[in-house]
Amino acid sequence: MARAMVLIWAWCTLFATTCVNGLGVNWGTQASSPLDPKYVVQMLKDNKIKKVKLFDSDHWTVNHFAGTGIEVMLSIPNLNLKKFSDDYDAVQDYVKENVSDHLHDHGGVIIKYIAVGNEPFLKAYKGQFEKTIFPALKNVQKALNEAGLGHKIKATIPQNADVYNSGTAGPSAGNFRADIRDLMVKISRFLDQNKAPFMVNIYPFLSLYENENFPVEFAFFEGGGKGVQDGNIQYTNMLDANLDTLTYSLKKAGAPNVKIIVGEIGWPTDGHKQANANMAQKFYSGLLKKLASNQGTPLHPGYIEVYLFSLTDENMKSVAPGHFERHWGIFRYDGQPKYPLDFSGQGNEQMPVGAKHVKYMTRQWCALKDDVKNLKMMKGNMDYACSLGDCTSLSKGSTCEDLSERNKVSYAFNMYFQMNEQSVEACDFDGAAKITKHNFSDDECLFPVQIMSGARKGVAGILSGVVGFMIMLMVLF
Numbered sequence: 054m055a056r057a058m059v060l061i062w063a064w065c066t067l068f069a070t071t072c073v074n075g076l077g078v079n080w081g082t083q084a085s086s087p088l089d090p091k092y093v094v095q096m097l098k099d100n101k102i103k104k105v106k107l108f109d110s111d112h113w114t115v116n117h118f119a120g121t122g123i124e125v126m127l128s129i130p131n132l133n134l135k136k137f138s139d140d141y142d143a144v145q146d147y148v149k150e151n152v153s154d155h156l157h158d159h160g161g162v163i164i165k166y167i168a169v170g171n172e173p174f175l176k177a178y179k180g181q182f183e184k185t186i187f188p189a190l191k192n193v194q195k196a197l198n199e200a201g202l203g204h205k206i207k208a209t210i211p212q213n214a215d216v217y218n219s220g221t222a223g224p225s226a227g228n229f230r231a232d233i234r235d236l237m238v239k240i241s242r243f244l245d246q247n248k249a250p251f252m253v254n255i256y257p258f259l260s261l262y263e264n265e266n267f268p269v270e271f272a273f274f275e276g277g278g279k280g281v282q283d284g285n286i287q288y289t290n291m292l293d294a295n296l297d298t299l300t301y302s303l304k305k306a307g308a309p310n311v312k313i314i315v316g317e318i319g320w321p322t323d324g325h326k327q328a329n330a331n332m333a334q335k336f337y338s339g340l341l342k343k344l345a346s347n348q349g350t351p352l353h354p355g356y357i358e359v360y361l362f363s364l365t366d367e368n369m370k371s372v373a374p375g376h377f378e379r380h381w382g383i384f385r386y387d388g389q390p391k392y393p394l395d396f397s398g399q400g401n402e403q404m405p406v407g408a409k410h411v412k413y414m415t416r417q418w419c420a421l422k423d424d425v426k427n428l429k430m431m432k433g434n435m436d437y438a439c440s441l442g443d444c445t446s447l448s449k450g451s452t453c454e455d456l457s458e459r460n461k462v463s464y465a466f467n468m469y470f471q472m473n474e475q476s477v478e479a480c481d482f483d484g485a486a487k488i489t490k491h492n493f494s495d496d497e498c499l500f501p502v503q504i505m506s507g508a509r510k511g512v513a514g515i516l517s518g519v520v521g522f523m524i525m526l527m528v529l530f
C-alpha cells in the first residue's frame with residue numbers, strides 16, 4: 054500500500070499531470086455578474102481541469118472553449134423539453150447551430166455529451182416533464198445521428214439520485230422508483246442501445262441536510278462510522294453505496310452495461326450549519342483522493358467520470374431547496390478559492406489557482422447611515438433588499454450570522470447595491486443608506502464588491518459599439 058502511494062506520488066510529481074483522470078466541473082451562471090468565460094478557461098487550465106459541464110448551450114460562451122482542449126458538455130434546459138419533444142425541426146436546428154457549428158471553428162470545441170433536461174424527475178416538478186423528457190432525448194440523439202455525429206456525441210439525462218432507491222436493505226435491493234419505473238427502464242435501455250451513459254447527481258450533503266439521523270461519516274470518505282453491510286460487501290461511504298444501487302437498478306432494468314457518470318457532486322460552504330468550508334474541504338479531499346486512486350466502487354472498480362458541483366457561487370439561484378443553494382462554489386463569485394484543495398487528489402494542502410485579471414467595480418460599499426437609530430423601521434427596506442439581493446449568508450449557521458443588527462442591515466443593503474452594479478439609486482432605501490469606502494468584512498463574513506460582468510457587458514458593449522458607429526456615420530454624412 055505504502056509503496057503504491059509512493060509510486061502514485063512519484064508519477065504525479067515527475068510528470069506534473071493531474072492524477073484524477075479527466076476531472077470535470079460544473080459551471081452555472083445564475084449569478085448577478087457571471088465570470089467572463091475567458092477567465093474560466095484560464096482557471097480550468099491552471100487547475101488542470103479537463104472537462105466542463107454547462108447548463109445551457111450559449112453560443113458565445115461555448116466558443117471560448119474552441120481550441121482549448123477542454124471538453125464541454127452542453128445542456129438543454131427543462132423549459133425546452135416540450136418543444137424538443139414535439140418539434141424535430143427545432144432539434145435539428147439546435148444540433149446545427151449549437152453543436153455542429155462549434156466542431157470546426159477556431160480549432161473546434163470538444164463535445165461528447167449533450168445533457169437533455171436537468172433532474173426532470175425531481176418530485177418538486179410533480180411529474181410535469183414525464184411526457185416530454187424521453188421523446189426529447191430520442192429526438193436529440195436522432196438529430197445527432199443524422200448529422201453524422203452520433204458515434205461520438207451522446208445525448209443523456211442528468212438524473213437526481215432519488216430516481217432509484219434501495220430502502221434499508223443495501224445496494225443489492227436497488228431499483229428504480231416505482232412511480233417512474235417503466236419510463237426509467239425504457240430510458241436505460243435506450244441509453245444502452247446508443248452506447249450513451251447514465252448520468253446521476255449525488256449529494257451526500259443533502260442526505261445529511263434532509264435527515265438529522267444520517268450518519269455524518271458516511272457522507273465522507275474516511276471510513277468512520279458503521280456503514281452499510283450488504284452480503285459480503287461493507288460500504289463505508291455513500292457515493293459507493295449510491296453508485297452500486299444504480300448498478301443494481303440498471304441490471305434489473307435489462308441495461309447492465311450502461312456506463313455511469315456522476316454529473317454533479319459537491320459540498321456547499323454557507324447557508325446551513327453543515328455547509329461550511331471545513332466540511333467542503335474534507336469532502337472534496339476525500340473524494341479527489343478516491344478518484345485519483347482509481348479504486349472505483351465495489352461493483353465497478355476503476356475510473357469514475359465525475360463533474361464537481363460547482364466551480365463558482367451563484368447568487369441568483371432559487372433558494373427553494375435551502376439557503377446553501379447559492380454557495381456550492383469551490384471558488385467564490387469572483388473566482389477566488391475558498392479553501393485549500395488539491396485537484397490532483399494527492400492531498401497537498403494548497404490553494405487552487407484563482408481566476409486571474411478579474412476586474413472589480415469601484416472599491417465601495419453601501420451601508421446603513423450612522424444616524425439611523427431605529428432598526429425596527431428598517432425591516433421593510435431589509436426585506437426588500439433581501440428579496441432582490443442575496444442575504445443567504447445572514448441565515449442561521451452561516452458566515453454572517455454573528456454580525457450586529459446594524460451590520461446585518463448594511464449587509465443586506467450592500468448585497469442589493471452590488472448586485473445592481475453599484476447603481477447610486479440602489480443605495481438609497483428612503484434615505485437610510487450611504488455609499489462608503491469602509492469595508493465591513495471580517496474574517497468570517499465577506500461584504501463583496503461586484504465584479505465586472507463578462508456576458509452582459511459583452512452584449513451591451515457590442516450594442517453600444519454598433520450604436521456609436523451609426524451615430525458616427527450619421528455625423529459624417
Ligand SMILES: *[C@@H]1O[C@H](CO)[C@@H](O)[C@H](O)[C@H]1NC(C)=O
Binds near residue numbers: 109143147151
Ligand atoms: C442554442 O442555445 C441557446 C442557449 O442555450 C438557445 O438560446 C438557442 O435557442 C439555441 N439554438 C437553437 C437553434 O435551438
Ligand SMILES: *[C@@H]1O[C@H](CO)[C@@H](O)[C@H](O)[C@H]1NC(C)=O
Binds near residue numbers: 494496
Ligand atoms: C474587505 O476585507 C476583507 C477581510 O479583511 C478582505 O478579504 C477583502 O479583500 C476586502 N475587500 C476589499 C475590496 O478590499
